[in-house]
Amino acid sequence: MSDLLKLSLDEVTTKLKAKEVSATELAKEALAACEAAQPALNAFTAFDGDKTLAMAAASDEKLAKGEGGLIEGAPIAIKDLFAVEGVSTSASSNILKGFKPTYESTVTSTLWDNGGVFLCKTSMDEFAMGSSNETANTGPVNNPWKGPNGEMLTPGGSSGGSAAAVAADLCFGATGTDTGGSIRQPAAFTGTVGVKATYGRTSRWGTIAFASSLDHPGPFAKTVKDSAILLQAMSGHDPKDSTSLPQDVPDFVAAVGQSVKGLKIGVPKEYRVDGMPEEIERAWQAGIEWLKAAGCEIVDITLPHTKYALPAYYIVAPAEASSNLARYDGMRYGVREEGEDLTAVYENTRAAGFGHEVQRRIMIGTYVLSAGYYDAYYLRAQKVRTRILQDFDEAFKTVDAILTPSAPSAAFAIGSKSDDPIAMYLNDVFTVTANLAGVPAMSVPAGSDKDGLPLGLQVITRALDEETMFKVGAALEDAAGFNAKPEKWW
Amino acid sequence: MSGTSYRIAGATGDWEIVMGLEVHAQVISNAKLFSGAATAFGASPNTQVSLVDAAMPGMLPVINGYVVEQAVKTGLGLNAKINPWSRFDRKNYFYPDLPQGYQISQFQFPIVGEGEIECEREDGSRFTVGIERLHLEQDAGKSIHDLDPSHTYVDLNRSGVALMEIVSRPHIRTPDEASAYVSKLRTILRYLGTCGGDMEKGQLRADVNVSVCRPGDYEKFRETGDFGHLGTRCEIKNVNSLRFIRQAIEFEAKRQIDIIEEGGTIDQETRLFDANTGVTRSMRSKEEAHDYRYFPDPDLLPLELNEDWIEMVREHLPELPDQKRVRFAEKFGIDNVEYLDALTAEREFADEFEKAFVALFESNDLAKEVRLAIYQHLHVTVDYPGKETAESVVEDFLGHNLGFDAEDHRKTYGKDAQALANMLCGQVRAKAAEAGVSAAEVARKIDVAGLVKLIKDGTISGKIAKDVFEILWEEGGDPAEIVESRGLKQVTDTGAIEAVIDQLIADNPDQAASVKEKPKAMGWFVGQVMKAMQGKANPQAVNEILCKKLLG
Structure with a gap:
């Protein structure tokens, strides 16, 4: 196998345009690499080689004529939450086993319009509920990075399969969805770049809903520039999604590499949490120094309601999920378990179809929306949400971007937190605020811990200002010079 | 707010009824509330279902702007406050004909707030019913239980169709008033073109809330707004004809009175009316009531309406039945209440009356400008623009050009308008009832103006006119020619x-x-x-x- 797959998206599209490599060749190589890695990583849920090769052939035709889009010919992995026409789309859940949509999500169809080639579906926490990819119905995904004693680590979640695929150089980019950190945390755990744009920048149409007001489709990439290219190739106003932003998409790629001199970078004291490993603290400090060296002004800021973000998130997200997942009732598609009456059919179907974590969240969500509890939980959580947004608004009056760690630890071992939901939920402590506020945020690899595992830093900017996010992200990437790769064992 | 004379004699004294109605009206629109699927009635099962209506994974609702306009139009027609900010909530419950597992509705912030409509009792007296709110919501699909002994079939054609739920205040005091209220509401909706009103097709369905109280209690409630003065209510779901509404109320009131007089209490519950037996039976008690877990639908933005746009809709509202009544009385001098009701009950029929009036004077004294203006006005009632102009042309012409005042106008034309109304409200409506078609359809088929003209100029008598009417209905044609060719001319020799x-x-x-x-x-x-x-x-x-x- 050649080293083609090690190239960045930016590099490979240049080669494709120069006809140094064909899309078909690339697709075949990527398919083979994914299939070879699957027994070890368990990162994939579906392939459709015929579709992949047909799309690659179509790209080659365009490339031959000197035409083609932004990512023409590049194989892209797709989180199993996005509907891809004719390809199994199951949200890694038994309840949607075998479901093949007759429609294409807006994000994937936009990617294909820009020349992307469908490579495969990637594993995820069931219905995107989880931070370790351990709740997938097909079993846990292994992080390409192993622990110091060779133990298997989680790639984070929920978009673990996509993160693993990018980290292991099995594709040139992948889609994820970020509801509370499901792109940024796995990106941090795998040494990849993960982006969650402004809420509404990427359409939710055709993406299986977890928590509608928090779900953000976005890209995983090998570099900050690649992530900008991918976000460019999946964004845009979608009239089919009422919450889609009607704004034009700026030139994200152009922002990458622009000077950060004079930018004010906020460092929120509330993100210095108890029990945070020293290495995370050190990586954060290093980030601060790099940006200072690049000419940024560092400003200590306060985001006073941060500590309420996680509890509020774990009310709003399950509440919306409990309603969004009501449609999986065994009546029209997916799994159906018979029973002696209607209630029994519902109970049997949903008991067999949903895993424990999904059931737990449906129950939490049902509870917090119940008569008599709504005001105490859901309404109060929404008020917290408003405060979080005001915190950011206030902070962005003085700073241009906020720098925080992406996750409170490096990748952890499979099984180490799966029995403790609270410990698992704490993984989202740095990321949920940006979901609650809808502001753009990205995770950039910024170094390693003592075991050589990647750590990520998070850049948060004002709503609609992804350009500053990409500028700062690229500056961090440059300064960090993180180019470690997991040793290939798959 | 006046008291009712309607009393039900019980063993322990007299009782009165208090009612509030929730009417579900299907909005006239080619597409559903949140999807582009068609809404035509009677299509084969599951042929008008989009991915959104079937709640496929990842599908999202997008509001149908035309339906919003229809709701606003209806609110204005109900003299109600339009809320410039409203919101869609999810009402969560499981049922096979509810694919999403929730109905999108407006629970907390409806698009239309308080209003009122004036209704007519059978004796011609009028009463006012307060409207509490109007909100938009999705209809569910249809479960069909009787096709197979062991299976239920589901038709999703209706799933997602836009409904307006119109909630009245508890201002309705007799079974006849309940029926008159629904009937008046239906007339207004039809005038506005926002709901077909066909109860047989399910375009209009009513939930009736019934409670009983002692004489005097209702007045206390109206003074204080304290529902404590009223009895516990039961809601009778989905009653689908005016007759059933009356029957259901009569039965339900007696049932409640019997329970109370035997020392029992009324449980707040939802009941169903069985049209075959004429009784209501319990569907679910308050304890069994669903917890719908309402919360704002995160897939939809709040609905914000621009004040200018609301004003534009208001300006383009068609003439409503009450306005038409006043105009017919003033301009045409029709003073018979029954005629006014009959002529204005359906917009199409009122239009036929006005067309016939113009035709009656086509060849002679009604000046061309006035005819044109009325024609324009007729057009106006269908397609908005130029209403003011048309009205003012009539006014100008009658008031200034010819030196007519309204009184003169009535003197000049009143008798003929009365003659037309006679025929339309008498023979035409009788024929419509006999043939099972609308009165407007009969009026369109028969040259009523031509016939009245023949009576007016003495060519035929009223009696002969009745025969000619039958010939016109059976064979069509020109009244004057028929009278001539069949030798029906009156002998004045x-x-x-x-x-x-x-x-x-x-x-x-x-x-x-x-x-x-x-x-x-x-x-x-x-x-x-x-x-x-x-x-x-x-x-x-x-x-x-x-x-x-x-x-x-």
């Missing part, structure tokens, strides 16, 4: 009439003599003359000659 009368008097001398003592006996002679002349004799001439000859 006094010589011919005199000859017949002379012969009659000669043949019946005793009868003729008796008329002097009993002038009523003259009727017999009138009848005989008419018979001899096949009804074509001018009745006035016959009377005059008979008087002269018999009374001297």
